[in-house]
Amino acid sequence: MKRTIKKVAVIGSGIMGSGIACHFANIGVEVLLLDIVPRELTEAEAKKGLTLESKIVRNRLVNDSLANSLKSKPSPIYSQKFASRITTGNTTDDMAKIAGVDWIIEVVVERLDVKKLVFEQIEKFRKPGTLVTSNTSGIPIHFMSEGRSEDFQKHFCGTHFFNPARYLKLFEIIPGPHTSTEVLDFLTVYGEKFLGKTSVVAKDTPAFIGNRIGIYGIQSLFHLVQEMGLTIEEVDKLTGPVIGRPKSATFRTVDVVGLDTLVHVANGIYENCPTDEQHDLFKLPTFVSKMMENKWLGSKTGQGFYKKE
Numbered sequence: 001m002k003r004t005i006k007k008v009a010v011i012g013s014g015i016m017g018s019g020i021a022c023h024f025a026n027i028g029v030e031v032l033l034l035d036i037v038p039r040e041l042t043e044a045e046a047k048k049g050l051t052l053e054s055k056i057v058r059n060r061l062v063n064d065s066l067a068n069s070l071k072s073k074p075s076p077i078y079s080q081k082f083a084s085r086i087t088t089g090n091t092t093d094d095m096a097k098i099a100g101v102d103w104i105i106e107v108v109v110e111r112l113d114v115k116k117l118v119f120e121q122i123e124k125f126r127k128p129g130t131l132v133t134s135n136t137s138g139i140p141i142h143f144m145s146e147g148r149s150e151d152f153q154k155h156f157c158g159t160h161f162f163n164p165a166r167y168l169k170l171f172e173i174i175p176g177p178h179t180s181t182e183v184l185d186f187l188t189v190y191g192e193k194f195l196g197k198t199s200v201v202a203k204d205t206p207a208f209i210g211n212r213i214g215i216y217g218i219q220s221l222f223h224l225v226q227e228m229g230l231t232i233e234e235v236d237k238l239t240g241p242v243i244g245r246p247k248s249a250t251f252r253t254v255d256v257v258g259l260d261t262l263v264h265v266a267n268g269i270y271e272n273c274p275t276d277e278q279h280d281l282f283k284l285p286t287f288v289s290k291m292m293e294n295k296w297l298g299s300k301t302g303q304g305f306y307k308k309e
């Protein structure tokens with residue numbers, strides 16, 4: 001079968017969904033960007049007699065979707081020039097539109113229960129043969145596809161974009177137990193040739209490759225901070241520009257990623273790898289649990305390890 005990707009649906013327009021939508025729009029692919037948050041006309045738009053389909057409103061909705069997740073101005077990877085390639089909508093009213101796309105990418109919160117409900121919804125509307133992938137940071141792929149049809153499972157796998165989706169090159173492709181070779185081969189080539197990434201096929205183990213290593217490093221630092229009384233600034237000074245990472249010192253990175261996402265991944269490894277030699281390392285230190293309670297999740301809530309200026 002010869003596949004082409006003319007239109008993708010991205011479900012979830014948070015930090016990653018909006019970035020992935022922009023990346024596809026930038027390379028010329030039409031995007032349907034859906035989220036649970038319903039879209040609405042503003043009072044002023046309604047007064048002017050505009051509809052949700054009018055261009056001015058669509059452009060605002062695209063901007064809102066992106067800005068909402070970033071709680072500031074749209075991401076620098078978004079270009080107004082490509083706005084018309086992104087159509088936004090909500091999963092309550094617009095899910096049926098996914099019948100017209102070639103690839104559906106799930107990018108909702110890192111929770112198995114929420115993702116499973118989204119796949120149930122997707123299955124109602126997707127055309128047989130359509131690719132469905134998850135951008136999960138670490139939930140085992142076989143948990144997510146459980147209970148879905150044979151056709152769904154054959155065309156389902158993980159496609160893990162890293163943050164920011166436009167710039168980071170690693171593109172992990174994680175097959176489930178029934179993913180077809182045709183799908184894996186297609187995504188591997190598509191990732192390299194069209195998305196400009198380095199495709200790596202990873203085994204379906206908790207947090208795959210990139211995050212199993214990444215979370216190990218971050219959790220080690222969390223524990224060191226607690227045990228040795230290090231400050232956030234000290235750690236960032238030592239793990240930033242001085243070691244050749246100009247923009248990615250540890251705690252700055254955690255603020256960009258979102259503490260909730262990181263915690264879900266660490267908890268996933270803790271729960272699913274009970275015999276791992278480093279098991280205790282994936283337990284959350286108390287200061288991280290406290291930050292979660294206070295909703296200090298990083299840029300998305302305006303406060304994380306740093307306060308958003």
Ligand code: NAD
Pocket residue numbers: 011012013014015016017034035036037069091107108109110111114117118135136137138161162163256257258261300
């Ligand atoms: P986020 O919190 O910024 O956004 C999640 C979005 O999902 C929100 O806009 C929310 O409204 C939406 N949502 C929640 N329930 C929904 C539903 N039932 N239907 C439709 N939309 C729903 O999260 P994020 O950082 O964009 O992460 C999304 C996924 O990408 C997660 O699986 C995460 O692990 C993964 N990921 C995140 C990063 C990162 O750096 N943040 C990197 C790689 C992968």
